[in-house]
Amino acid sequence: MKFFDLGLDEPGLRAALDEGYRRVMDRGWAILGPELEAFEAEFAAYCGADQAIGVGNGLDALVLALRAAGVTPGAEVIVPAHTFAATWLAVEAVGAAVVPVEVDPESFVLTAAAIAPAITPRTAAVIPVSLYGHPVDMAPILELAARHRLFVLEDAAQSHGALSHGRRTGGLAHATAFSFYPTKNLGAVGDAGAVTTSDAGLAEKIRMLRNYGSRRKYLHEIAGVNSRLDELQAAFLRARLERLDEANTRRRERAARYSWRLAGANGLSLPAEAAWARHVYHLYVVRSPERDALQARLAAEGIETLIHYPTACHLQPAFAHLGYRRGDFPIAEALADEVLSLPLWPGMPLEDVDRVAAAISSGSSG
Numbered sequence: 001m002k003f004f005d006l007g008l009d010e011p012g013l014r015a016a017l018d019e020g021y022r023r024v025m026d027r028g029w030a031i032l033g034p035e036l037e038a039f040e041a042e043f044a045a046y047c048g049a050d051q052a053i054g055v056g057n058g059l060d061a062l063v064l065a066l067r068a069a070g071v072t073p074g075a076e077v078i079v080p081a082h083t084f085a086a087t088w089l090a091v092e093a094v095g096a097a098v099v100p101v102e103v104d105p106e107s108f109v110l111t112a113a114a115i116a117p118a119i120t121p122r123t124a125a126v127i128p129v130s131l132y133g134h135p136v137d138m139a140p141i142l143e144l145a146a147r148h149r150l151f152v153l154e155d156a157a158q159s160h161g162a163l164s165h166g167r168r169t170g171g172l173a174h175a176t177a178f179s180f181y182p183t184k185n186l187g188a189v190g191d192a193g194a195v196t197t198s199d200a201g202l203a204e205k206i207r208m209l210r211n212y213g214s215r216r217k218y219l220h221e222i223a224g225v226n227s228r229l230d231e232l233q234a235a236f237l238r239a240r241l242e243r244l245d246e247a248n249t250r251r252r253e254r255a256a257r258y259s260w261r262l263a264g265a266n267g268l269s270l271p272a273e274a275a276w277a278r279h280v281y282h283l284y285v286v287r288s289p290e291r292d293a294l295q296a297r298l299a300a301e302g303i304e305t306l307i308h309y310p311t312a313c314h315l316q317p318a319f320a321h322l323g324y325r326r327g328d329f330p331i332a333e334a335l336a337d338e339v340l341s342l343p344l345w346p347g348m349p350l351e352d353v354d355r356v357a358a359a360i361s362s363g364s365s366g
């Protein structure tokens with residue numbers, strides 16, 4: 001059984017994607033055109049933000065938001081110790097210092113209580129990540145940030161449509177970075193990303209940065225980059241955005257079924273959903289002290305699983321210069337050793353969920 005399927009052959013979606021493709025081809029306009037404008041307006045409205053700015057990918061969304069907020073070398077940026085490496089890479093890309101803090105081991109996300117002790121006079125920003133689809137409790141983080149004048153950038157690359165106290169990611173922080181990598185809850189058919197924000201000045205700056213630092217053609221006001229969301233991907237994303245809530249509901253149904261079938265499985269911790277949260281299960285991640293054996297056993301039964309992520313960021317070769325060692329972030333290290341992502345996509349047959357759960361349970365009693 002495969003881990004994921006993009007679901008591009010689902011008939012209603014396929015017709016909408018084909019229609020988007022036709023619109024772009026008929027118009028004959030490829031970059032920075034009406035499809036992107038429409039997608040930006042639709043996605044901003046969906047998130048409850050004033051603006052969305054399409055960029056080339058999720059990493060660029062993080063980097064350009066940090067640059068636009070004026071995070072420069074010498075500044076410190078607080079990030080989760082347990083996240084995808086892109087969160088850390090974005091901080092390094094603007095020359096700022098990565099300051100990792102441990103996540104809450106139940107929800108896998110940052111809390112205000114964990115962030116507070118890491119704040120110094122040099123702290124410029126914090127990047128809470130709504131990892132695996134579980135949102136962040138943003139209000140206490142914003143309160144802390146207001147006291148210390150910090151920029152709060154949510155990394156919502158895994159949580160399109162998640163709700164925190166009834167409000168969607170993308171409208172919670174000062175700015176939010178999204179990836180539309182194909183496997184994400186809202187995925188393109190290629191690379192794409194966006195920043196949402198209700199700060200008009202920040203939005204204007206990101207718009208310039210993504211297009212060579214230019215507002216007017218051939219006038220370059222700042223040293224920008226080329227990171228744009230093209231018309232074809234924007235057209236595809238509009239078709240998928242219309243179906244995002246339904247796709248997330250289907251993810252939640254499959255996650256609930258896993259949790260029901262796996263309840264009581266020996267030695268296994270199941271993902272938790274805070275009372276104030278609507279989790280969108282980008283990934284269904286269990287924890288097991290026997291993770292590697294469990295993964296091997298499932299593989300032997302033809303069930304593909306993945307590990308998000310097998311090496312904690314502070315132990316990655318790319319961050320060796322930060323000087324961290326094993327033991328520095330015990331929660332992140334334990335998660336790297338114990339997490340296992342089970343197959344999950346919106347169109348996954350419920351019988352397949354049952355089959356995976358049965359394969360796990362059959363081995364966990366002995």
Ligand SMILES: *Cc1c(COP(=O)(O)O)cnc(C)c1O
Nearest residue numbers: 057058059084086157158179181
């Ligand atoms: C996918 C992802 C990114 C990066 O997105 P790309 O579009 O692949 O650049 C950043 N942060 C997190 C948490 C992600 O899952």
